[in-house]
Amino acid sequence: MPQEQRMELKTIDQLSLAHKRVLIRVDFNVPLTPGQKASEQKVSDATRVREALPTIQHALAQGATVLLASHLGRPRGTVTPALSLKPVATLLQELLGRPVHLAPDCVGPAVQRQINQLSVGAVVMLENLRFHAEEEANDLAFSRALADLADIYVNDAFGSSHRSHASVVGVVQHFEDKGAGFLVRREVEALSSLLSAPDRPFVAILGGAKVSDKIGLIHSLLPRADAIIIGGAMAYTLLRAQGVKTGGSLVEPEKIGEARNVLQQAQQQGVGIHLPQDHIVTAEMRVGAATVATAGADIPDTQLGVDIGPHSIAAFRAVVQSARTILWNGPMGIFEMSPYDRGTRSIAEAVASLSSCFSVAGGGDTVAALSQAGLTDRISHISTGGGASLAFLESGDLPGLAALRS
Ligand code: AMP
DSSP states (O other): HHHHHHHHHBBBSSSTTOOOOOEEOOOOOOBBBBOOOOOGGGGGGHHHHHHHHHHHHHOOOOOOOOEEOOOOOOTTSSGGGGGOOOHHHHHHHHHTTTEEEEEESSSSSSHHHHHHTTTTOOOOOOOOGGGSHHHHHOOHHHHHHHHTOOOOEEEOOOOGGGOOOTTTTGGGGGGEEEEEEEHHHHHHHHHHHHHHHOSSSSEEEEOOSSSSTTHHHHHHHHTOOOOOOSSHHHHHHHHHTTTBBBBOOOOOOOGGGHHHHHHHHHHTTTTTTEESSSSEEESSSTOOOOOEESSSSOOTTTOOOEEOOHHHHHHHHHHHTTEEEEEEOSSSSSSSSSTHHHHHHHHHHHHTTTTOEEEEEEHHHHHHHHHHOOGGGGGSEEEEEHHHHHHHHSHHHHOHHHHHHH
C-alpha cells in the first residue's frame, strides 16, 4: 500500500465517539479449555482479548456505548452452544472491571431491544457472527442488519481483515464514520515498514508445511529482501526443484515447477535463497523414534525430514546475525514434537539475541514457538494475524482495510 493510502486510514482517535454507539469488530477467536460443558467453558489464552483492550477502553473513555462483534471457531451458520462468546464476555468483564452484557444474537429485534435499553458507557458482546451463514457470505441484508445497531464502525480485527466477510467488508459501506482500532493501526504500521523502507540487510525467514501458502510471499519479497531463509517442509519442494533427493518428506509435487521459477527469479534479482544443506531425518514419524542428521542435502528414500540439521542451523544463524530487519513466519521443523523443535528454537534464539534489529514474527506456530521459549518480548512486533499478515505482505492491502478507506 503506498504511503498516501496508508494515511487515508482513519483511526479511532480521529472519530467523535461521545454519546455514540460504536460497533467494534474484534478478533476474539480465542482457544477455549477443552472437555468442558458449554456452560463451564473458559478462555485458555486471553492474548487476543487483551490486545483489543486499548481500543475498547478508548471508546469508553470518550463516552461511547460499545458493541463488540466477533466470530469464534467454525459453527458454519448454525447456533452452536459450545462456540458461544459467553466465556469471552465473562473474561472481558473481569479485564475491564465493568459489566459486559452478552446479547442473545448478533442481529435482530431482540438485540435491538437490548441495545435500546442500554445507558451510555455500556458494553455489549454480540453473539458469534458465524452462527449466521450470511456472515461468511458477505450478505447484503445481514451487513445492513449489523450496521443498524450502531452509529460508528471500528475495525480492530486485523486477523480477520483478509476475509471479505459481512462484519469486515459488507457492513462498512453503511457507515459515514468509520476507522481502524489501535491494534489494526499497530499491525499496519509494523508490516508496512517492511514493505516501504526496511533497514538493510532485510532477512526473511520462512518455514512451515506448504510452499503453496508462501510462494506468493516469496515473490513479493524478492524486490525487497536481501536474503530469504527457508526451512520446514516447504524447503523440500524447493530442494526437489534443485534436483535434491527428499526421500519420504512432505513435498508438493505440483509446485516443483513454480518453485524452480521462483529460485531462478531470486538468482536474477541477486536475492540469496538459503535452503537447508542437512536435515534431521527419521524412518517413522512418532515420538521417541530414532533420528539422525544427514551428511548433506540429500535424504535417503527410507527417511523423511523432520527438522533442519546442525550445519543448516549454523548457516541460518550466521545470515540472521547480519540482519537489521527480520520477518519470520513458519517453523523450521515439526516443532510441536520434541526434539524436532531444535532448529526452530535455535532460530528463535538467534532472532531474539539481535539488539539493533527490527523484527516481526507472525503465524500461530511461530508465535507459539517464541512463547514456549520465553522470547516474545525480544521481538519488535508479534503479528496477531497469521493469514492476514501474509496476505498484507503479499499485496500491501487487505479487503477489510480497503473497505475502511472507501
Ligand atoms: P504452516 O501452518 O504452513 O506455518 O505450517 C506449520 C506446520 O508445519 C507445523 O505444524 C509443523 O509441524 C509443520 N512442519 C514444519 N516442518 C515440517 C516437516 N519437516 N515435515 C512435516 N511438517 C512440518
